[in-house]
Amino acid sequence: QSDNLFIYNTYQQIIAQVEAFYSGVSDLFNHRNEVVLLEMYTELKRNTDEHKQVVTQAIYSDSQEHKLTEQDLSTMLNTVGEVSLSQTLLLRAMQSYLFSEASSRNLASAV
Numbered sequence: 001q002s003d004n005l006f007i008y009n010t011y012q013q014i015i016a017q018v019e020a021f022y023s024g025v026s027d028l029f030n031h032r033n034e035v036v037l038l039e040m041y042t043e044l045k046r047n048t049d050e051h052k053q054v055v056t057q058a059i060y061s062d063s064q065e066h067k068l069t070e071q072d073l074s075t076m077l078n079t080v081g082e083v084s085l086s087q088t089l090l091l092r093a094m095q096s097y098l099f100s101e102a103s104s105r106n107l108a109s110a111v
Contacts, residue, residue: 004066004067004068004072005066006062006066006068007066007068007072007076010055010058010059010076011076011079013055014055014079014080014083017047017051017055017083018083018087020047021044021047021048021087024040024043024044024047025044025090025091025094027040028040028041028044028094028098034099037098037099038099041091041094041095041098041099044091045088045091048084048087048088048091049084051084052080052081052083052084055080056077056080056081059073059076059077059080
């Protein structure tokens with residue numbers, strides 16, 4: 001609901017990424033082949049990390065151009081960080097459910 005178009009568009013990007021993330025999480029439960037699951041899981045994790053980096057960099061690089069206040073900048077960075085953390089923690093929790101113990105250990109060390 002911000003009057004600042006940059007803030008509004010950034011939050012719309014975050015919302016779209018969150019929707020895509022949960023769609024991907026839902027898709028994980030539709031596969032039983034561990035190789036497919038591993039590929040899908042790894043891609044979901046990579047996309048989550050990549051989105052955080054891209055959005056964070058855009059916020060920093062565009063903050064002066066779009067005249068963000070310190071509060072706006074802090075709020076946006078905190079939102080991106082919290083969304084990313086919640087997604088990372090959900091993926092970690094899903095490891096033990098989706099993968100065998102050996103695969104889960106290997107995945108934890110690889111991701």
